[in-house]
Amino acid sequence: MQDPYQAVLRSIDGYCALKIETESCTLREVLKRHLAQKMQPAQDYLQQLRRQRHADERLLNDALAQPEAAWQALMDPERHLAYAIELFQNKAFIALVDGRQISDADEAFLWMPHSQIQFIRLTPLAGQ
Secondary structure, eight states, rough: OOOOOOEEEETTTTEEEEOOSSSSHHHHHHHHHHHHHHHHHHHHHHHHHHHHHHHHOOOOOOOOOOOOOHHHHOOOHHHHHHHHHHHHHHHEEEEEEEEEEEETTTOEEETTTEEEEEEEEEEOOOEE
């Protein structure tokens, strides 16, 4: 049986399925889940690199430069969420839930069994 609150998220980079446990959600929550899902493979890979690096350091007894802070800043989902919300508020993209435009990132909307969310990137016209 299919989960009744399985929503399909249509993004710039294709389709992505998100599990939503409630009938009401906000764009902020959807963006947070989407970013976390998209970033998880990269975070797992970086964690694997860190483990390997620490093992190599112990083996060679030679501390390498510590770019870990830069990795953590780059892979911080909260930072990406804040940036996505800023882009939404600055009209860099619009979000449509089942064809209805969302005007506020914290606006609640109803999830249906086959709801779709579309993110549409807006490009300024030349000379404007």
